[in-house]
Amino acid sequence: MLAFSTPLKRVNPAKAVENQCVPIACADCGIYNLCFAVGGDADLSLLNTLVKNRRTYRRGEPLFSIGEPYRAVFAIRSGSVKTSVLTDDGRIQVTGLHIAGELIGLNSFVADRYSCEARALETTSVCEVPFDRYEELVAQVPGLQHQLLKIMSQEIIHNQEMMLLLGKKRAEERLASFFINLSRRFKRHGKPAEELNLSMSRSDIGNYLGLAEETVCRVISRFEEESLISTQRRIVRLLQPARLQSISKGGPSAAK
């Protein structure tokens, strides 16, 4: 427990946007409204001047690439973004899938260059928080750095779960975990928890879960046969979330 932390308040994402505040969060954690973390109105206006820098990216367009000089942190306002790293011979590992209200670009904080690439999965609107201006923010807003610590801490926990998934789970468990995790995040962001818009191809999903595109298809088909889900292209409806949850944890359906 952090006694020195300003208590955080979870707010309606729509309201956050309406208030011109930065919706700031990371994969697998809720929307935290920085304005609340920060407090005063003076700070709030400062924040606004810093995050006015908005931009829209089209499907497939990179927000940043590996090795590119570090320039900004990105808060996703709408749409979705994937981040990925590469082997030298071109194999891709998608390391993150980020939806509206989440934050990307923090992982390159230590270096002066981006350590992964980020691409819009669909038409995506972001707030860019330029790094030089960010310094002003940190200097004047005492709660900010601690807030970032929390967000990064949450991301590390999420990464640990991904390592468990990639290192120890079988294909069905991976897909089930993927759907359950996504469902939880959608719910937090005020979207329907049982009707997911994946907004990414089977191939991307495979690259994220450490599977081949075809395996993703096959498992999805199997899930449909068992009436666990129903799909239309990239729309997935969770028909039996409880059983999916059970499978994701290595339940009997996955026949350990």
Add this chain to the structure above:
Amino acid sequence: MLAFSTPLKRVNPAKAVENQCVPIACADCGIYNLCFAVGGDADLSLLNTLVKNRRTYRRGEPLFSIGEPYRAVFAIRSGSVKTSVLTDDGRIQVTGLHIAGELIGLNSFVADRYSCEARALETTSVCEVPFDRYEELVAQVPGLQHQLLKIMSQEIIHNQEMMLLLGKKRAEERLASFFINLSRRFKRHGKPAEELNLSMSRSDIGNYLGLAEETVCRVISRFEEESLISTQRRIVRLLQPARLQSISKGGPSAAK
């Protein structure tokens, strides 16, 4: 580049201990001496009072367990520690291997409970930085939070590499990556870069790399046949680091 950051100075680990400073770092980044990051002598003495809390753990003894209330960050003075997470049905994923000079427990910053367990791989001496006292430290030492951001950022980058390894690399590439990464870290900490003391069983290595114990053995045997390494139990000598490096990146020896 972070204009607001106090420049960091890499120091000799032995000297750091001698000076009673906290060697503070994370997997895959060098030793940073907090005293330098912090500056003044007043701070330094404060730091000393905070990190006096030392303790030794024996092989297999847990530093903390999953779900346990968060109480401290640990800086490893000597020895080594593994961190791991579990599936509900008992499968283990080792998420980190930490050697002297590195820092663990940061990932649970956000929650009030530990999200992974940590166990000593051998007799291990650590500085515990109790969390309640840590607050004093943060309040009085302006550079500290930013320093932690950097360390956590570095850990996220390392996690990304692990995801690439677990999701996309074959067994030989994983072992090669493991040895090369360990070698680099040993070197940074003033230990021989080509004679590694793994201090962990084949089983632990397997759990770290997402492989079965037997596969680890087989790959190691193959590496020995090709004179890439030589081994005596848990001591590994890198005979051809360059080729290992090549293999780790998906080079020809691994026959993509």
Add this chain to the structure above:
DNA sequence: CGTATCCTTGATGCCTCTCAAGACGGGTGG
């Protein structure tokens, strides 16, 4: 309406896991 992209399904093969048994080494007690 054609084309490109994505999705789906089948057949085949291989990498790695699993099961199994034995070897090695270090520690302990006689």
Add this chain to the structure above:
DNA sequence: CCACCCGTCTTGAGAGGCATCAAGGATACG
């Protein structure tokens, strides 16, 4: 000092899950 024991390491044989290769079908877009 030696014999024993237990954990760890090693190697083999077999099976299985998933990748790969291949081809056809569906959907979106210009």
